[in-house]
Amino acid sequence: MEEFTPCQRRCSTQFPDPLLIRKYPVVFKAFDIIKLDGEYVVDKPYWKRKTLLRGLIGNSSHIQFVPYRRDVENAWLEVVEKQREGLILKDFNSRYALGERSWSWLKVKNWRVEECEVVGYTFSSKGRPFGSLVLARDGKFRGCVGSGFSDYELLKIMDVLRSSPETPKPFPETVVGESYKAVKSGLRVLVQYYEATESGVLRHPVYLKTL
Numbered sequence: 001m002e003e004f005t006p007c008q009r010r011c012s013t014q015f016p017d018p019l020l021i022r023k024y025p026v027v028f029k030a031f032d033i034i035k036l037d038g039e040y041v042v043d044k045p046y047w048k049r050k051t052l053l054r055g056l057i058g059n060s061s062h063i064q065f066v067p068y069r070r071d072v073e074n075a076w077l078e079v080v081e082k083q084r085e086g087l088i089l090k091d092f093n094s095r096y097a098l099g100e101r102s103w104s105w106l107k108v109k110n111w112r113v114e115e116c117e118v119v120g121y122t123f124s125s126k127g128r129p130f131g132s133l134v135l136a137r138d139g140k141f142r143g144c145v146g147s148g149f150s151d152y153e154l155l156k157i158m159d160v161l162r163s164s165p166e167t168p169k170p171f172p173e174t175v176v177g178e179s180y181k182a183v184k185s186g187l188r189v190l191v192q193y194y195e196a197t198e199s200g201v202l203r204h205p206v207y208l209k210t211l
Helices: 002-009 019-024 044-058 072-081 151-162
Strands: 029-032 063-065 085-092 105-109 113-121 133-135 140-145 181-183 188-193 206-210
Touching: 044 063, 072 085, 113 140, 133 188, 140 188, 151 206
Parallel strands: 029 063
Antiparallel strands: 085 105, 113 133, 113 181, 113 188, 133 140, 188 206
8 A cells, every 4th residue: 555544543553444455455565575485585685685576576466576776766756646655766786784774775755745824823832932833825724843843943933922912722732732822823834744644734844944
């Protein structure tokens, strides 16, 4: 499955509902191999391991071979066009680095950018002026952003929030996920995010700037 929320729903219990099993079928995606017939193959180049893996899987219906491609530019354009998560770039001749980070493998995320309205803020217990900004777009809750701020921006934004009139909460605290104060701030911010859930909440939002 390529969507985060359905995957969570399907895999969040040891014994999922039969309806979820039919609606969200699970297939094992095999992208690499470290051992074959009792022998470690981690020192073989990436292309060789892929060849071994393809031969091992064959035509299995429950295990799918994850192919690779070398036209990186076209692959990235496809990621952006189809709104996929990103790419894993691998050195064609790299070994499998067990238990360690390797510059031979790079994860490139397809970050999106969106302009949102600030409709409130959560409270901080760590000495910051506020915890996070409560975001909305076209009247819908888009999540909370609490990272990406410099110390100067935290203070500057808090000055605006303090002087803004308090308003009724546009979203229940159960939706926001924590207690917050709703204000009519007039602030609009640009945020970078990974993807949006089915309910429209931004995943991993990061503050970029105030507009």
